[in-house]
Each structure stands twice: as structure tokens, then as C-alpha cells.
Amino acid sequence: MKAIKLFRVKREKRLNRSMAGNTLLFLLMIACGLAMILPLVMVVNNCLKPLDELFQYPPKIFVRNPTLENFSDLFRLMNDSWVPFSRYILNTILITGGGMLGHVIIASLAAYPLAKHRFPGKDTLFRMVVLSMMFSWTVTQIPQYVIISWLHINNTYMALILPACSFGMGLYLMKQFMEQLPDSLMESARLDGANEWQVFWQIVMPNVKPAWLTLAIFQFQQMWGNTGSTFLRDEELKPLQYALFQISAGGAARAGAAAAVTFIIAAVPITFFLICQKNVLETMTTSGIKE
């Protein structure tokens, strides 16, 4: 009896994480993390380098004499642009924000019945969603263009926002998370007299907040990288990305401005990610039901 007890204690000690195990995991994470952060370190340092350091050979990772010259260069170039620069920023906010909000809301709305209701045609619809995700949409630029012209939304924001709203990925992600919610949660809300609309907004959505915040991060990233050059022809409609590329593509003399541009393009989605991640953590501590 005693031997068995001793054995158990020993086994537990081995299986619970030890100090050495923690250190090992920590080292592993540092190694992986370093590999990932290196390009960003380069981007940050490059945007602070004066021109002579940018062209130094062999290049150094870290900046010697940090300067904000690159940014002032960039702002000066911005002022020279044909369309006021604030217009580009507004365009980007509208396109990225519209595409992200539209996608999250519409996909969540559609995911709720797919996850929690029973109706004919449900499985077929879901299979179609998976099929649509597998298809390589880069190849379908011609049909996309024909459809956009057919709808007469060519050369408007809608040409970028509407297709983003109804992509299958968000629906799939939201459905997988909503399926995990216990039915009793919704049932109790219905017994208290909530209609489906209220159940959706007040019960389902708050409980899958990590899921839709994840989706928002994901979609923001997708929309942010969009230069919109296929569908937008007017200069007044083009997003920030496009303008920044125009500036940085001006040859070696603009290398500094280009480095600053790279920094801005990287910094915004990272900031957005940090904000969203923080909210994911704050909400989930309170969820869960008592049976």
C-alpha cells in the first residue's frame, strides 16, 4: 500500500511541470520568437536609419544614429501628392472598416442558424461554403471583374467591400465556434421571452467574442493589404497602400521614405492585433454556465 502511494507521488512529481521543463519551454519560445521578430526588427531599424546607413554594405541590423528624417521626408512627399493625403486615409478607413465590419456581422448572422437551427438545405449550404474556400480565387480574376462590371459597382468602394462581406472563411470559423455553445443557454433565453434576434445579439455574440475578434483581426489583415488596383480607377478612391507604394517606388532617392512606408504598413495591423487580443482575454473569464 505504502509502495503504491510512494509510486503515485513520484509519478505526479514527474508529470507536473518542473523548473527545468519550464526553462526548456521558455528557451524554445524565445528561439521561435526571435526567428519571427527579426524581419520586424529590421523594418523598425531601417525606418530610423539615415540614408548613408541604409546604403551601407554589408548592412547592419541595428541603427547607429537614429533619426526621424525618413518620416519628415515621407510627410513632405505626401503634401506634394495630387489628391490631398487625408483622402487616401479616409478611403482606407472606409474600405478596411467596411469590409471588416460587414464580414464579421454578415458571416456571424449566417453562421448562427447553420450552427444552431435545423432546416432543409443546411448541409448542402455548408458543403458549398467549404467548397468555396478550397477554390483558388486568385485565378478567378476575370469572372470577378465581369461580375463587378455587371453589378455596375466598378470603380466604387463597394467593389472591394461587398465580395469581402460574403466570403466563406468567416462563416466557417463562426459556425465552428457557435456549435460549441450549449443549447441550454439559448433555450433559457427563449423561455424568458427573447426572440431570435435578441438571442443572437445578447446571448450568442457575447459568448463567442473570442471568435469574432479573431475573425476581425484576420479580416482587417486581409483588407489592409488590399491596394484595390484592379477595381478602383479614380485617384480619389484609392487606398493609402496605393499612395504609399507610389511614393516609395520613386527610386533610390526615396529609400528613406520607403523604409518609413514599410514601417507604417506593418505597424497598423500589429497595433490592431494587440488591442483585439487584449479584449479576447478580458471577456472570457466570465463565460460558462452552471448546469
Add this chain to the structure above:
Amino acid sequence: MKEKRKLTLTQKRGLKGYLFILPWFIGFAIFYVRSLIMTVEFSFAKLTVSPGAGGYSLEGKGLENYLYAFRAHGSFKQTLTSSVGNMLIDVPLILFFSLFMALLLNQKFRGRGIVRAIFFLPVILNSDALKAAISLSEAMMNGGIATQAAEVSGAASSVLAFDLDYLINMFVNFGLPVKVLSYVTAAVGRINDIISASGVQIIIFIAALQSIPSSMYEVARIEGATAYETFWKVTLPLVMPHVITNMVYTIVDHFSRSDVVELAYSTAFTEFNYGLSAVFSIISTVVTLLILALLVRAIQKNTFYYN
């Protein structure tokens, strides 16, 4: 009096469900179903873009494109098999790695937000916009970074190659099956790809871990479960449905970056052979779908659903 057929409660709810789906479905039908149908049409025809208001004309060719793709095209079959093979190697590795990382990043430690952001970086850095910007600034620095990187990797590979050969021989002598060994070496060679392809998966797994009710862990602790037991009996079963989610995402993501898609893209936009390119994308989509269906079925059997 009342001729109207009474609907049951669940049927009524189902009807409301259609209303919820409608906005999404309209967009889906217009943008995606329609362009899918058009792509299928293209695959049976020869497409010529005619100048003017976005016009094109189709000339029916039957199965000719399909036959050409399989019988005459130089690289399609090899590209397809190698892409599928790579996918089969990468997908399990990405899934294990991202689950492992999510478990680590889900723990409480200082600076967790920053560390998570670091692991999400590859996704951000992989975007087209940023890649273009970075390569632009690299090109402007007279390719200094590129040449140096090539020198370093050249030197490293000559050192590594010696060690690898030695190690592989040693393991073969120990009697390890060559197939296992080649899988491991292929995996090691791709560590960077795997790490940088698992950003979104880590996030999905973290969200999945966050949505496990804390009462589950409390019960496990009260019952005296060790951390090891808690993982296998509580965490893994509850995360299992999201393993499928992540697998689907990984396959989609991997596929969209694979050589087959690149081949289809270049066929369409540098050789302007839209019909053939449509055939490539349809065939590769069907193949990946089949693989996906098999894998999902295999995992779903062992999955526990909360309700």
C-alpha cells in the same frame, strides 16, 4: 376557417434562420457561386479577351483542355502531386506546432500580449503589401542583404549537409525506416515555413482554449487530476472540434500558396490560356477537397461535441 398550415416551433425557427442567412447568401451567390460557374464554363472553352467594355468571347472546345492538361502538358501532373505531397507533410506539423504554441501562450505570464503578437507577426509580414514593400527596400539597398543571406545560407548548408548525412546514416544503421527518416528530415528543412504558416492557427487555438469553461478545470483539479491528465481528458477533447477548423484553414491556406495555384495563375496571366488555367484550378480543387473530406471524416469519428 383557418386554412393556413400550422408550423411547428422548430420549423418557424428554421424560417427565421433563412432570414439570418439571406444577406450572406445573396453576396455569396453573386460573387462566388457565379464566378465558380464561369470558371467551369471557361474550362470547356477557349477564351479570347476582346477589347472593349470588359468583353470576352468563348469558343466551345469540349474536353480538349482537360485532355491536354493530363496528356500533353509538361509539368501539371508533377506539380499537382508534389503540391499534394507537401501539403500532407506540412498540415499535421502545422497543427501540432500551433496547438503546442497556443497551449504555451494561453498560460499566464508577464508580457503575454507582446509574445502573442510576435507569433502573429508572420501572418502580418506575409501579406502582399508588406512583402512588396520589404522587397522594394531590399532592392534599393543594392541587394546587399540578399547576397549576404545567400553567402550565409551557403556556408551553413555545407556545414549542415555533412552533419545531416552523418546523422541520417547513423539512424539508418539503427534500423529506422527510411520513410520515417525522410519525413523527419523534410520536416526539419521546413521549420521556418511551418512556423510562419501557423500564425492564424495559433490564434484560433487560443480562442478555442479561452472558450473552455473554467469550471471544467476546477472540477478536474478538485478530482485531483494532474496537469498531464487534465490536458488529455479536458483540454484536448474540448479543443478537438477546432482541430478540424484549423485543419480546414491550414489546407486552404497551404493550397492557396501551392505551386499548382501558381502554375494556374501564370498560365492565365502570362500565357493567357484561361481555359487551361481553369482546368488546373478545378482539378486541384477537386483533389484537395477529396483529401479534406477523408481527413475530416477520420477526425470527426474521434471528436466529442459538447451538446
